[in-house]
Amino acid sequence: xxxxxxxxxxxxxxxxxxxxxxxxxxxxxxxxxxxxxxxxxxxxxxxxxxxxxxxxxxxxxxxxxxxxxxxxxxxxxxxxxxxxxxxxxxxxxxxxxxxxxxxxxxxxxxxxxxxxxxxxxxxxxxxxxxxxxxxxxx
Amino acid sequence: xxxxxxxxxxxxxxxxxxxxxxxxxxxxxxxxxxxxxxxxxxxxxxxxxxxxxxxxxxxxxxxxxxxxxxxxxxxxxxxxxxxxxxxxxxxxxxxxxxxxxxxxxxxxxxxxxx
Numbered sequence: 001x002x003x004x005x006x007x008x009x010x011x012x013x014x015x016x017x018x019x020x021x022x023x024x025x026x027x028x029x030x031x032x033x034x035x036x037x038x039x040x041x042x043x044x045x046x047x048x049x050x051x052x053x054x055x056x057x058x059x060x061x062x063x064x065x066x067x068x069x070x071x072x073x074x075x076x077x078x079x080x081x082x083x084x085x086x087x088x089x090x091x092x093x094x095x096x097x098x099x100x101x102x103x104x105x106x107x108x109x110x111x112x113x114x115x116x117x118x119x120x121x122x123x124x125x126x127x128x129x130x131x132x133x134x135x136x137x138x
Numbered sequence: 139x140x141x142x143x144x145x146x147x148x149x150x151x152x153x154x155x156x157x158x159x160x161x162x163x164x165x166x167x168x169x170x171x172x173x174x175x176x177x178x179x180x181x182x183x184x185x186x187x188x189x190x191x192x193x194x195x196x197x198x199x200x201x202x203x204x205x206x207x208x209x210x211x212x213x214x215x216x217x218x219x220x221x222x223x224x225x226x227x228x229x230x231x232x233x234x235x236x237x238x239x240x241x242x243x244x245x246x247x248x249x250x251x252x
Contacts, residue, residue, distance in 0.1 A: 014217065017196035024200065038202060042176050045200045049193075102172035102189045102197065111176050 001065050002030065008051045008058040010077065013101055016052040019060040020045040023071075030064060031137060039115040040069050040135045046108040047073040047131050053098040054078060055128065068117075071133040080123040087113070087121075139163055139247060141205050141228050144184060147246050148232045148239050150207060154219050155228030163205055166248045168240045172197040180251055186239050188212055195221045195229075204228060209236045 004026065006019035020041045027037040044060065051058035055077025062071045080086050087109050094104025113119045118134035142159040145152055152159065161182075168186040169175050175185060175197050184205045187194055190212035198206050199221070205228045208214055214222075214229055222229045232239055244250070 014192055016193065017200070020200055021196070038179075038200070041200050045196065046173070046176065101191060101193045102170060102175075103193070105171050105173050107171075107173035107177075111173055114177070 001063070002026065003064075004060070004062040006060040008048055008055075008060060008073075008075070010052060010054075010056040010058070010075075013052055013097075016049050016101075017045050019048055019062075023060075023062055027064070027069070034137070036069065036135045036137055040071070040133065043112040043115040043119075043133050043135075044071055044073070046111045047071075047133065049098075049101075049103050050108055050131075051075045051077070053094055053101075053103065058128075067137055069133075069135045069137070073131040073133070074128065075130075076128045079125040079127055079129055080121070081125055083121050083123060141184075143246075144205070144207075144243065144248075145230055147242050148207065148230070148234060150230040150232040153214055153229040153231055154222050155205075155226065158204065158226055158228050161204060161228070164249060165251055166240060166243050167251050168236050170236075175201055175203070178203075178251060183251075184243070184248065186236055186243075188236055190214055190218070192217055192221060194218070195225070195227070198227060199225045206230070207232050207239055209234055209239045 024041045055075035058075030090106040092106035098104040120132040123129040164182040170189040188210040207230045
């Protein structure tokens with residue numbers, strides 16, 4: 001059983017992806033070049049970019065055991081008003097700055113869904129958003 | 139095709155990763171949208187982009203892409219070089235447009251993903 005925690009600073013694009021990078025290194029040691037490694041780090045990276053793009057601050061809490069990788073990305077931010085709408089491919093509220101970074105095309109949540117076995121999103125407008133990502137090691 | 143052959147074809151300049159130029163590349167993908175790059179599930183890929191920022195390197199890291207060409211004469215920053223080094227990547231700068239760079243490589247036998 002491994003446990004990791006990382007802080008994410010809203011607006012700090014130079015650090016976006018740091019947690020994903022650290023997790024990737026750890027997973028390479030733990031499970032080798034398993035397909036699941038790429039899937040979960042791609043999902044986490046998109047989640048990290050979302051926190052940096054939309055929230056004030058956030059946290060990544062990752063737990064790895066022999067069966068699954070469970071990651072909670074929790075943030076303090078504006079929240080998501082309509083999760084179903086946000087899940088639609090192409091829908092985005094990202095700023096021009098986020099688009100200049102190569103994101104903000106309304107693909108992030110879809111990329112998270114496609115790269116995980118379970119994706120749960122809970123959000124409260126004005127408070128923040130919790131995203132749970134699960135991949136099974138099979 | 140080896141990365142060093144790619145460098146020749148596009149008249150590129152290797153910024154970092156000189157020692158990894160013997161690696162084989164069979165496919166190419168061109169995009170400035172990193173979310174699109176993150177959907178790639180393939181190996182031996184070269185990424186051609188005009189997006190010269192840290193997120194391009196991060197995206198390649200997550201996607202297991204070992205070679206990036208920055209086209210349209212875009213210049214990489216010291217922070218980008220640092221991160222690329224940490225991940226054993228080959229970074230190439232190229233004066234041509236993304237269209238021309240991709241075209242030259244396609245003509246030389248680099249395959250598209252779809």
